[in-house]
Amino acid sequence: MVAEHRELIAQLLSEPGVHGILGLCLEKGVVGPHLFTNPADADRLVLEPKWPLAKTAFFLARSLQDGESIGLVCRGCDIRALIELEKAGQIRPGAVHFIGLECSAEQAAACLCETPYPPGVEPPEAVTVKPASVPLVLALTDKPGRLQLWRDHFQRCIKCYGCRNACPLCVCPSCKLEDDGYVTRGGVPPDPLAFHLIRAMHLADRCVGCGACQESCPAEVPLLALHLAARSALRNRTGYVSGTTEISPLLTAGREDKPRWEETW
């Protein structure tokens, strides 16, 4: 498995215009992201653990010259994130070549991921999210319970902006979370309805469920659950799932005469 990928990146590196390949590298017993530029280094490529690389790839892709490209050895969610970025005009089409990896069943379950494989491939049989793995946050049905739970979580927020900084899709040059008009400056924990829900609103049609926010959160706020819930709310209304080239219904829904989603209170 790894051998094949090592061969693949060595081959890709010899192609003209390929500036480098981003992947995980084992060096001195430590695994970390690395931009492979020399085919000879290819045998240091490793595939595990799951490591969010989309944001790094985005920064790299943005600094490329015309005609240059990079390769990326990554998971399905990273690819979807980059598709979303491409759709939003953030990276040039063709700037990133993807070498997609599948996640293991455990990894998928940890992210509550329903599509733990690269887009465009047949879903492997092994990956189905078991309902039992859905955490309490999503399963709670009564509102006071949910409010209580989220309040407790949001109380711990130290407003480090780690979630935003880690998110592959948060690339705006100016962020409303830093705007005093929306999120009061200086307040910790931040106004939860403003800070977390504005972020959830901005990501409702873009979040690919990579879990980078949650991984980076020092306060262990279950952000993935929040964003996945928003994502599934949008899916329930419109059938839309981010990570494809389809335009978000939040931008186009009005064009339809009879929207697919129900107008119920």
Add this chain to the structure above:
Amino acid sequence: MDSSKRSDSLPVLVVGAGVCGLTAALDLARLGIPVHLIEREGHIGGQVMRLDKLYPSDHCAFCPVWTDGAACLAHPLITVHRRTSLDSLDPEPDRIAAVLKVQPPAIDPEACIFCGLCRAVCEENGAPGTITMQPVGLPWDPAAPPVPVIDSALCSRCRECSAVCPTGAVRPDWLDLSPTTLRLAVADVIFATGFVEMDHSPLVEYSPGSHPDVFTAIDFEAWTAEAGPNAGLIRRRSNGAQARSVAFIQCVGARDQRFLPYCSAVCCMHALKQARWVKRRLPEASIAVFFTDLRSVGKGYEGYARAAAEEGVLLVRSRPGMVFSLPEQNGGSTVAVRYEDMRSAEVITAEFDLVVLGGGLALCPLPGASVLDAKRSEICGFCREPVDVSQAVVQGSSAAAIIAARLIGRKGGRQ
């Protein structure tokens, strides 16, 4: 040309401030031609202001009209004369002398601050209904300030309203003034007088006025309007109960050699609109539209008619021969409609809670038009040929186009 620049031409007289007249006036003024817009009623907007919704989009009727009305009132080149009728026209070689009759308002709209004190004192004195704040049901004229109106017939001339008015706007003595005369010299005249509802009393077969649950289409609009007295409920006028069945009878007094030989063009769609909104609010009610030819002619109208049929509005090709009151066991009465089913050739008598008579919209007379030759006046809107709102505004603009071309073209065009 500059919109602020006033044309040196004589003003154009626009007779009638319905949608057609408003459009014509605005188009002319926006090309720099001064306009006198006269309106017989106290409100501008004409008959459309009496409608709750417009087909085929089912949106509020006043909303688009209001914008144009407000723009007309605000435009420096348009002078709006309400409660004014055209008395005579006298063509001269380079101008037309127009004589207008203006009924001065008993409450000065400029001075009135709409505080309602006059009405309050009038009600205290035991004469409710004498002074009414506009609007009362439909028509509603949001373009105009809500100046109260004194009913001359009910007013005892006690002048107490005048005494309480904080601005001295109320002058009940003016009720007895006769109309004043206003003379204008105008370049051209646009007639946009619209339609009047014909008097249904000669239509004995429909026993007009004999049953409270028989409406004319326009009355029914106000009765069931969301802005109307019932706030959108479909009630019977006889006992206030919710209606269970409604019949719409088309071509009443129209396409009828005794009365109006022509088709009023808008009534089929108007009936379908009302039928659909009754159906939407009362899905259980049975609704029938009796038509001669269902003339759903216009952009999207055919689809509107199909949708009505799909929603369960019964479309019956028949012209009912008789409408009469039928007593019920509980002491009330329903309205019976007797018609011939064309296919089975049977005569059927069906009972309805409400009957709506559609049709019979007569072209308004054009006072003084006959003395003008065709090159000095334009006739547009319903008074030329039965049309609906979207056609009327086109005709209004078209009339404005011809006159503007004539007046601006006469000066040798613009610089």
Add this chain to the structure above:
Amino acid sequence: MSGVSLAILCTCRDTLKGTLHWRTIEQEIKARRPMTHVGYLPSLCLYEDLDRVKSLVEQERPRALLIGACSPFAKGRAVLDKLMTVCEASISVTLVDLREGCAWIHTGDPRGASAKAADIVCMGLAELEHRQSVRLERSAPEQRVLVVGAGPAGLAASEILARLGLEVVLAERLERPGGLLNQIGKLFPQNVSSEEFLGSLLKGIDHPATTFLPQTTVSRIDGDPGKFIAHLSRSGDEESLTVGAVILACGALPVFPEGLFRFRALAGVISQMELETKLKKLEADRTSPLEITSAVFIQCVAARDEVRPYCSTICCPTALKNALRLKTLKPDLVVTILHRGIMAPGKALEELYRHAMASGVFFHLYDPAEPPEVAGRERAESVSLIDALSGRRFVFTADLVVLSTPLKPRPGVAGLARDLGMRLDPMGFACGREPMQPLAAPVPGVYLCGAVRWPVPVHEAVDQGRAAAVKAAVFLNGGNTDRKAPGAGKAMVLSEACGGCGWCIAVCPYGACRRAEDGTSVISPLRCQGCGLCAAVCPSGAARLPERSSAALRAMVREIAQRSLP
């Protein structure tokens, strides 16, 4: 100028004092905004107070002026307008409604109403603090109009435009102007000769300001209102032209009833359009006899069905007109019209219908579920039908069967419509802003008339052409002068905050947002109508309405939240 704000409250001749406690209101305003001077006047709307406002303004030299009076729909708007004329332009002025919006709906709760009035004033002041006025340099629109299509609508539009002193470019796909008028002989309802009618229309474009471009198609239109760039192609040559406004009058196409009612299979089964040509020839040369004894018209062929679920408006009157023309040519001809309801609305058409009946034309209603059948060997011989009213079966001999077909939209319209931000209805006809501005597209400076919008009779097309022309002239004359609410201006993008995601481009209903060279969005002020959709979707807050920004709304919300704290 000082940092003081001036709030002038109209007491409405003391009629509101029962509900609004002016002293409480003033205390509250001063507590929250110490730099506000509060003044009272008894009746601003009577303008006797106007001088006092002026002197107050001169005395206080405020940065912002707030008028607390009645609803803009009552006298507020007029008061505001008058004040604008006495105030310096540098002072931002706003009107808040304390009467209809507060005192009159809360008469039972004077305390609540007074608190609310204070809030309303503070919200107004907060809004003023965040209002940025933007002055846009507006270049004068190009005083030239492109009229696409020289049918009756386009010709009528061109005539009016030229006479109003505008330069007109009239592009026609074919060699000759006139459109479908060239194919028909007489016009209903007055039975005027279409040649004469066309002649009078053509005289209208014989004007030095009008350029007629035959055999020219418009491939694309870009640019902004006032400065559209039209790309014309004429026998292979490409040319671009700057125009201020565009009138779309490119008409519609007649449908040929292929495969229906044995059209083209039997001689003598023709379409209504073919009958027009035939009649034109016969009427021109009255010596050649009409060698038929009976004619049957079938209405609603390929119309009001599932493929074309619409009534094409003109076919019934056309059939009536042509039935009468046949009758004139040969009075003993038996003419029958099979219809699904004669669509002759109005006065003139109803008269035409009556005239046809009086002239001996027979009418039978058919049910689309049981359509008529045409029979014959090589030639049309008979038409059978079940009369929908009586249920009886009839067989008519028919030497001539005329199929009335609808008009269908031109497929090429879709591209231009997209360029011009125009919608198409499900059938493919272009849409205006129904019902009050049926000929105006959402983007200013773009108008449509004639059958491109919906099939219309010739006289209506001419009316629409004129109407569209006057609207275009109004637009080029500086547009309508409708005043917007204060703060409703044009949107703009702060390029340093713009991330280039393109959401505004995706949502703008007027096509006003575009991508600039550097990838950020720019908003064309000429197309922008100020709805604020771009600002609502912008994730980074770069797109904004400077005159009424989110920050202003935010400040108003904050004002509400702050006041009501326990």
Add this chain to the structure above:
Amino acid sequence: MTGSYSSSQSLTRERPVRAILFACRWCALLGADRAGRERLDLPASFRLIPVECAAGIEPDLVLRAFADGIDGVAVLGCHLGGCRYNEANRSARLRLFMVRDLLDIIGLDAGRLLLSWGTAHEGFQFVAQVRRFLHKLEALPVVDPDLLQQREKSYGR
């Protein structure tokens, strides 16, 4: 702090309802104006903010209003299809529905955000709609103060 939660659930409110109505100036504002003309009585607990088009309401602004402790927000726009801005209101709907969904996810009542298209275009409907909305808000508990503790700090200016 957690233990005191149930007390804030009680139906007796500790402070009056605070509601914001964003009213499109073409439809809802006219409805509101008509309510005034007719002198139809309404509770004084709402504040109306006229906007050019309901589609211009940012979801973030609505969320911020809730964060400020506003009990309810209503967005009142034109009839769907009757928008003055080329159907802009249609495309606003889904965004605001998403805000409702987010409120629901977090455990707040989605009914705190009222979306109404056109029903407010007449005075009677406007009054009925607003009364219903305020009545509903009164039955809801005050937004959990712990979720809002920052608010008090932030207004110390």
